[in-house]
């Protein structure tokens with residue numbers, strides 16, 4: 001299933017990397033973000049500790065941040081999709097405004113198909129409180145001019161998926 | 174329909190190439206997206222819950238409203254476009270705003286929101302790339318999913334240069350970047366954002382939005398007020414149904430397994446003061462949902478697939494083939510959303526090939542609805558006599574056809590084919606020669622003892638259809654010969670008459686109903702095992718339409734059912750004998766290789782496409798060299814080829830190219846209409862390729 005996820009995600013233009021430790025994953029994040037500011041309003045504490053040099057952008061400056069970081073709630077193998085829980089508009093902006101989006105995915109949360117996600121989606125949507133859930137599959141794209149596929153329109157131009165193998169319970173902290 | 178506009182679109186080489194390339198690429202991408210999935214099962218499920226939902230649409234609206242409001246959204250049910258426009262303006266004004274930033278919503282096109290708001294001092298910015306292009310050009314979308322498919326990069330570059338005040342090169346990636354840069358400030362400064370929705374869930378009050386470019390998420394995130402404009406038919410009971418729609422829509426629309434983004438939005442999110450307004454648009458939907466004859470149209474999930482596969486859309490694009498909503502379903506929805514006056518002309522543009530039905534995500538009988546709608550529109554002058562008086566009277570009608578034989582004489586060219594027709598028809602049939610009406614129709618040949626009554630097998634009544642009877646009597650003779658050689662006993666009931674399809678297609682349902690009664694009586698009078706036809710359009714009529722037309726008359730409805738159960742196409746009956754060996758090879762010559770053209774009404778009207786191949790290979794003993802798009806319409810469509818000859822000719826041209834590419838010297842068909850159209854095209858082009866009905870090939874081969 002992990003392989004299928006990777007193949008499907010790469011087929012739609014995502015960059016997929018696999019890591020067995022948090023430190024390796026953090027190293028990759030740094031190599032992508034470099035010195036730019038990063039939109040990451042809700043980083044898991046363990047990841048934040050592993051990225052001591054990260055320069056976080058203020059929400060008001062997300063539009064000029066170089067990258068955004070999020071953690072996925074689940075993945076779909078058939079399509080290489082990520083389920084993101086983005087009820088807070090600030091979390092949403094972090095995934096929508098910067099040109100680069102990095103998402104950490106605990107591979108144990110990958111399900112085979114969209115239908116297999118129904119339970120988790122329903123659980124979130126059937127609570128009385130407002131919610132905003134997003135399935136993200138590859139970077140933003142268009143084929144509106146002459147049907148030529150072009151990657152990177154209003155959303156991210158690059159989507160990096162960090163597949164975390166081994167113990168990734170820290171993603172849920 | 175404006176003939177000038179049709180010609181202009183046919184002459185637009187970019188549009189033609191763009192649509193043709195798309196038509197070629199789409200089925201491949203679509204098949205790949207559905208790989209490993211059961212499309213039929215999925216769409217049957219969608220059709221089922223949509224149908225059930227429409228029956229209780231007012232209740233679903235109520236439930237959705239209650240759930241969404243409980244989650245903190247404000248729901249406004251708007252009856253007319255005016256109501257919706259006014260409501261949206263009031264929301265914007267209540268925020269002291271004068272600027273609306275929008276992602277794609279067909280409903281906004283439907284109510285012409287931008288015009289209304291701009292007139293009232295609110296500026297609107299479309300941020301979907303295609304929609305922005307259309308907005309800058311001051312046009313309307315020509316496709317529901319790819320609104321600017323008719324614009325080439327040079328035109329886009331010109332529009333962007335004018336808008337940004339600097340030279341934009343016609344390079345697609347750089348144009349996309351220009352859009353990103355130019356529209357950014359719009360997202361950041363927009364006080365109110367607007368989106369549509371692809372589905373709405375009644376139990377939780379959630380909206381589902383399917384997008385690719387990322388603008389949908391920005392307009393629902395950055396502005397503090399979000400307005401979603403949603404047609405009431407988008408409401409489904411729960412997430413379960415919504416997921417089916419999310420599953421099918423991108424695959425059917427563009428051949429994507431899923432789009433880049435699917436957002437589920439429930440209530441306003443974020444701090445105090447953020448608002449979500451859901452404007453539910455009725456605009457005739459609730460009334461339509463209560464109309465059992467046409468409610469089916471509202472099952473549409475707006476995937477645009479019916480346009481993607483439509484041979485006429487491929488030629489003329491969405492500015493001709495549709496109004497606001499385009500493609501097959503556009504033809505159907507226009508009268509209900511925009512009035513019958515807007516629909517009258519465009520409804521005639523459909524050629525009836527049923528390609529749309531085959532791919533529809535909601536399994537809507539789009540073509541059937543188009544035909545039924547023609548009944549509701551005004552009848553053209555002159556049609557009354559033809560259908561009212563002439564066709565109902567079999568003797569008169571057949572006498573008129575005989576007279577036509579004499580009238581055409583002066584126009585016949587070499588080989589007896591009509592090369593010149595009087596006046597208006599001349600220009601329009603320039604690229605296709607027409608066969609003459611035969612001196613003696615088949616019905617006269619039978620009377621003098623040709624053919625029938627030689628075998629002792631299962632009894633078959635032969636229903637020839639007018640075209641074969643009067644234009645191709647030899648095709649009828651070959652059918653009888655083949656069936657008899659295969660062991661059937663064949664009779665031709667003399668009182669049979671036109672199946673009524675021309676009347677039905679012209680919206681003359683009463684006449685069609687009369688024809689249905691007459692033929693049902695004639696064909697049930699004699700005891701027989703089967704009724705066989707060689708015209709798939711007649712088969713469809715006998716098998717499906719008679720039952721529908723006579724549904725309100727219990728006696729005839731039952732008769733129609735009996736008739737339908739024993740009606741078959743020639744190839745179906747012939748194929749049954751392929752393995753029995755109850756026949757022997759003759760000495761007649763048949764070509765070694767043929768290519769096969771699937772008639773629209775045989776493949777999609779009757780679901781028959783394997784049998785004809787079996788008959789050709791096993792009974793006629795030929796090899797089949799399949800052509801590209803073998804099941805794509807030839808452009809005949811009955812009187813369509815006379816009403817819209819310029820379109821019909823272009824469809825035919827594609828077919829002729831595909832035929833030529835196979836190298837076969839014979840095209841086998843199972844429809845006299847296809848024979849007439851293709852043969853005429855080949856002949857006008859000076860091609861030696863012959864067109865033969867399968868029955869003719871079988872008659873020649875077996876002894």
Ligand code: SF4
Nearest residue numbers: 483501523524526527
């Ligand atoms: S029946 Fe054929 S011509 Fe008519 S709308 Fe459907 S695809 Fe187009």
Ligand code: SF4
Nearest residue numbers: 473474476477479533
């Ligand atoms: S009618 Fe069917 S094929 Fe056409 S847009 Fe609607 S759902 Fe899609």
